[in-house]
Amino acid sequence: MPELPEVETILQSMKSVLEGQTLSSIDVNRLDLRLPFPSGLSTIPLHQPIIRLRRRAKYILIDFQHDWTILIHLGMSGRLFINHAGENLPPRKHEHLVLWTGNKCRIALVDPRRFGMVCLFQTKKEGQQPQLAHLGIEPLSSHFTVQALAEALATTRMPIKNALLDQRRIVGLGNIYVCEALFKAHIHPQRAANSLDKKEMKRLHGFIVEILQAAIAAGGSTLRDYVHTDGQPGAFQNLHLVYGREGECCPICLTKGRSVPVQRITQSSRSTFFCPHCQKNPHK
Ligand SMILES: [Zn+2]
Structure with missing residues (x-):
């Protein structure tokens, strides 16, 4: 998609x-x-x-x-x-x-x-217009600040992964980019959305913006059916660190001499990829 x-x-x-x-x-x-x-x-x-x-x-x-x-x-x-x-x-x-x-x-x-x-x-x-009436904040707009992200997540204990996919809170973050942003920010995907501290929120905000901008610069990801208007595939899928990489070594752990395989779990019927070492769940 x-x-x-x-x-x-x-x-x-x-x-x-x-x-x-x-x-x-x-x-x-x-x-x-x-x-x-x-x-x-x-x-x-x-x-x-x-x-x-x-x-x-x-x-x-x-x-x-x-x-x-x-x-x-x-x-x-x-x-x-x-x-x-x-x-x-x-x-x-x-x-x-x-x-x-x-x-x-x-x-x-x-x-x-x-x-x-x-x-x-x-x-x-x-x-x-029903499609547009209830949409949340745009992550590439000037309104998307650390504070705005914190406010969008403050009202729910649902897992952070699911909250970031909820279009009424923040729009346009699909499964790939949420997995990648949580990995880079070292946040476990099952953490309650309202449990992030200020430092974590700041990291997450920074990586959401960075990943979206990098993906746009690379011309978007190509998965299954997607190609550009000129028929050329995008290149961002080559940059995915955890998405679609179940069982492969976490690239961050690898640089530190650890061999930790990327895990896949299912949240709301969708696959989540994460590193169990880099993304610890402090509440478990
Ligand atoms: Zn790791």
Whole structure:
């Protein structure tokens, strides 16, 4: 599933093609993905300048001049392919939505498993949009301070791993990045979210930002279905220290002459990878 860094990478590619342009046509090739395609999608946004592309959590938002916004979520397997004018490639399989710009770029949403979604709403009513209304803090925004992270985690005793995945507290941190940030911060994934002290909170905050920025710089991770808008895979998966490495030696322990295998446990039906030596649970 594309996570925040992948979506941010895709957003940057789309920005360069769409901002300032208009759409000359929108092909809607089926009735629905996870939700039905909105009525009016193929007509309302046409011929209005696109004033801005932005991201909220893992949603891509395309704002049009006359107060309309298209929301795109890539679900499990969604990808966006950009073809520039003159690149006459045959259509791909599972192209469910195609945006054509006035200068003849073609942006295709390909989603074989169809867990993605596309919505259309009036920008001024964004606060009422169900997908956006209850989202927590953006970890790459200036509002994301150590204090803000502490406040988002203060009200729950649920395991820190699960609290960091809770989109109502903090958005866009998927399973990979949570595992990696907790490992680097030396925090056991089963610790109660409200049990972190100030030093731990500061470390965790720093590594969340550092890992997301590193992943964006590397072009996002590539897992299963995800590739860039130009079809190139990202490179961050080569940098994972614990994620997907069950049984391999912890790289930090290894530098200190210890051979400690990375463990995998399941939390809320999702795999967690951690080092039992670097990430001790003081409450056990
Ligand atoms: Zn270790």
